[in-house]
Amino acid sequence: MRPPAETAALSHALPLASGTGPARVAHVRFTSAADGDLRVDGAQPALDARRRALVAGPWTWLRQVHGSVVVTVDAPGAAAGSRADAAVTAVVGAPLAVHTADCAAVALVADGGDGAGGENGGLVAAVHAGWRGLAAGVVERAADALRDAGATGLRAVVGPCIHPCCYEFGVADLDRVAGRYGDGVRAVTTTGRHALDLPAAVGQALAAADADVVAPSPACTACGTPPFFSHRARGDTARQAMVVWIEAAFRERPSRVTGQQGASDRGPSGPLRSSKSGKQ
Ligand SMILES: [Zn+2]
Numbered sequence: 671m672r673p674p675a676e677t678a679a680l681s682h683a684l685p686l687a688s689g690t691g692p693a694r695v696a697h698v699r700f701t702s703a704a705d706g707d708l709r710v711d712g713a714q715p716a717l718d719a720r721r722r723a724l725v726a727g728p729w730t731w732l733r734q735v736h737g738s739v740v741v742t743v744d745a746p747g748a749a750a751g752s753r754a755d756a757a758v759t760a761v762v763g764a765p766l767a768v769h770t771a772d773c774a775a776v777a778l779v780a781d782g783g784d785g786a787g788g789e790n791g792g793l794v795a796a797v798h799a800g801w802r803g804l805a806a807g808v809v810e811r812a813a814d815a816l817r818d819a820g821a822t823g824l825r826a827v828v829g830p831c832i833h834p835c836c837y838e839f840g841v842a843d844l845d846r847v848a849g850r851y852g853d854g855v856r857a858v859t860t861t862g863r864h865a866l867d868l869p870a871a872v873g874q875a876l877a878a879a880d881a882d883v884v885a886p887s888p889a890c891t892a893c894g895t896p897p898f899f900s901h902r903a904r905g906d907t908a909r910q911a912m913v914v915w916i917e918a919a920f921r922e923r924p925s926r927v928t929g930q931q932g933a934s935d936r937g938p939s940g941p942l943r944s945s946k947s948g949k950q
Contacts, residue, residue: 676888676889676894676895676896677702677896679885679888679889680699680700680701680702680829680830680888681697681698681699681700682697682698682699682777682827682884682885683695683696683697683698684696684698684779684825684827684884686779686780686781686791686792686916687781687782687791687792687823693918694762694791694792694916694917694918695916695917695918696777696779696792696794696914696915696916696917697725697914697915697916697917698777698779698827698912698913698914699724699725699911699912699913699914700775700829700830700910700911700912701724701910701911701912702830702896702897702898702910703896703897703898703899703908703910704896704897705720705723705724705910705911706720706908707720707899707908707909708720708721708767708769708908708909708910708911709769709907709908709909710731710733710769710909712908721911721913724911724913725765725913725915727746727747727763727764727765727915728746728747728750728765729747729750729765729766729767729913730743730746730747730748730749730750730757730759730764730765730766730767731750731751731767731768731769732751732752732753732754732755732756732757732767732768732798733751733752733753733754734754734755734768734769734798735753735754735755736755736798736800736802736803736806737753737754737755737802737803737806737808738755738756738803738806738807738808738811739752739753739754739755739756739811740754740755740756740757740758740795740808740811740812740814740815741754741756741757741758742757742758742759742815742819743757743758743759743761743764743766744759744761745761745764746761746763746764746765747764748764755768755797755798755799755803755808756768756795756796756797756798756808756811756812756815757795757796758778758793758794758795758812758815758816758819759793759794759795759916760783760791760792760793760819760916761916762916762917762918763915763916763917763918764915764916765913765914765915766794766795766796766913766914766915767796767911767912767913767914768796768797768798768911768912769798769909769910769911769912770798770800770829770831770891770909770910770911770912771891771898771899771900771901771902771906771908771909771910772800772831772832772837772891772892772900772901772902772903773798773799773800773801773803773831773832773868774799774800774828774829774831774868774869774872774887775796775797775798775799775828775829775831775910775911775912776796776797776799776809776812776826776827776828776829776872776876776912777794777795777796777797777826777827777829777912777914778794778795778797778812778813778816778824778825778826778881779792779793779794779824779825779826779827779914780792780793780794780795780816780821780822780823780824780825781821781822781823782820782821782822782823783816783819783820783821791820792916793816793819793820793821793916794914794915794916795812795813795815795816795914796912796913796914797809797812799872799875800868801839801843801847801866801868801871804847804850804851804871804872804875805846805847805850807875809872809875809876809878809879809881810875810878810879812879813879813880813881814879823882824879824880824881824882825881825882825883825884826876826881826882826883826884826885827883827884827885828869828872828873828876828883828885828886828887829887829888829910829912830887830888830889830890830891830894830898830910831868831869831872831887831890831891832868832890832891832892832900832902832903833867833868833869833887833889833890833892833893833894834857834858834859834865834866834867834868834870835859835860835865835890835892835893836859836860836865836890836892836893836900836902836903837857837859837865837866837867837868837892837902838859838861838863838864838865839864839865839866840864841864843866844856844864844866847866847871851870851871851874851875851878852874854867854870854874855867855868855870855871855874857870868887869886869887872887873886891903891910892904898910
């Protein structure tokens with residue numbers, strides 16, 4: 671039996687470099703139609719159950735408007751419902767979600783940020799990147815927000831989105847995207863029409879943002895497998911989700927074996943900070 675490589679491409683775990691504390695891992699999960707409709711205005715009990723099946727905890731979701739506003743999330747579930755197209759956080763256990771049918775969902779994962787979000791480094795961002803958002807610079811704005819919080823070494827994971835095979839595009843709009851990201855975004859559909867190469871445009875935006883693409887868009891939402899929701903191809907109102915979150919890889923406290931000097935250095939704030947992180 672063939673291993674489900676196409677499904678594996680929808681789930682990623684990236685280690686985050688940390689300073690002295692426990693290691694952290696960034697998880698990225700893209701859904702397909704098999705995971706059900708995750709649009710934010712769907713029936714709440716079903717939506718809650720579908721979210722829980724992916725990752726527990728209050729999600730930060732966004733009222734996406736194809737713009738370039740980025741919100742900073744300082745607690746699990748904070749800023750949920752914001753009118754924005756990207757969210758960033760350094761908080762462990764704070765899932766960030768964007769929703770798509772043909773647009774690209776992009777996860778940014780970064781080291782650094784020590785002191786900004788807790789005892790250790792690591793930050794993540796969720797970005798909703800359709801052509802309008804790309805033209806508005808949403809990817810670069812999200813990268814800026816991460817770097818403002820101390821991020822280094824940005825890596826990007828790109829989700830399933832509509833590919834040029836299926837993305838017939840008006841010439842005037844194509845010119846606009848090409849004006850920002852170059853003629854490499856011009857393509858043709860399988861039927862020979864003008865098309866936008868959305869994965870190429872996302873790639874150019876990530877290059878401009880100085881982020882390394884560790885996983886490119888794995889499939890076309892209109893014609894790829896496993897089946898995805900596609901507004902363009904099928905008029906679907908249902909949505910995929912991308913959810914990204916930071917998880918502490920090891921729960922126990924870092925050992926301190928430096929003897930008396932280490933103990934005196936710890937000070938009164940040591941146990942307090944440890945108990946705070948232990949609850950997460
Ligand atoms: Zn296609």
